[in-house]
Amino acid sequence: MIASRLAEVGAAVAEAARAAGRDPASVGVIAVSKLQPASAIEQAVQAGQRDFGENYAQELRDKTQAIRGATWHFIGPLQRNKVKYVVGVAALIHTVDGPSLCEEIARRAAAAGVVQRCLIQVNVAREPQKSGCDPDALSSLVDAFAAAPSLRLEGLMCIPPAGDAESARGHFRALATLAATESARSGLLLPVLSMGMSGDFKVAIAEGATLVRIGTAIFGERPATR
Numbered sequence: 001m002i003a004s005r006l007a008e009v010g011a012a013v014a015e016a017a018r019a020a021g022r023d024p025a026s027v028g029v030i031a032v033s034k035l036q037p038a039s040a041i042e043q044a045v046q047a048g049q050r051d052f053g054e055n056y057a058q059e060l061r062d063k064t065q066a067i068r069g070a071t072w073h074f075i076g077p078l079q080r081n082k083v084k085y086v087v088g089v090a091a092l093i094h095t096v097d098g099p100s101l102c103e104e105i106a107r108r109a110a111a112a113g114v115v116q117r118c119l120i121q122v123n124v125a126r127e128p129q130k131s132g133c134d135p136d137a138l139s140s141l142v143d144a145f146a147a148a149p150s151l152r153l154e155g156l157m158c159i160p161p162a163g164d165a166e167s168a169r170g171h172f173r174a175l176a177t178l179a180a181t182e183s184a185r186s187g188l189l190l191p192v193l194s195m196g197m198s199g200d201f202k203v204a205i206a207e208g209a210t211l212v213r214i215g216t217a218i219f220g221e222r223p224a225t226r
Ligand SMILES: *Cc1c(COP(=O)(O)O)cnc(C)c1O
Pocket: 032, 034, 055, 075, 076, 159, 196, 197, 198, 199, 213, 214, 215, 216, 217
């Protein structure tokens, strides 16, 4: 079941890339496995899936200890006191949204002797309840990364407001524009755009996504709790 869904998602991702005139290899699929049991993740690994996304720090830590052969992405809101579970464990942290979190990740990464790859989550629609860096604060956060040798900023991530796929298009486009603008301003390469989920990944790919985060289309509905 999971293997066939993975194959369907892979084919749809490749098709969306080709339709946008892009190389299918330029779009990576992260299987979002939050709240899914280890057995479901093992099935996906057996089917050849490598990248997995988790939203909760301790759940990430537990799963990385139990499951081999996977590359982990942290995609949930991150509190400073949970950074210790994530640094050096997640290959890529997608959700850095402010200077204090940036500083704590830098400190932990330096202490662990690793260079932590990160993305900045941008609150593209400036939704009051949503995590993510305000677009107006993005430049100063990018500069904080540039000053931290234990961090490597690779790009941007967003979760657009709830709505249909087409309503997300403008937000995806805005994120791509912000990445290009910030890259030109700062001189950092920011090639990664983490955007698009089960309901809107095709639109995200058309707008330049390099990583799509797909949960329910691969694993089915999520259990309410683990
Ligand atoms: C849960 C989650 C996803 C996956 O959502 P689906 O609609 O199940 O594909 C993607 N990104 C983030 C940040 C999530 O929290």
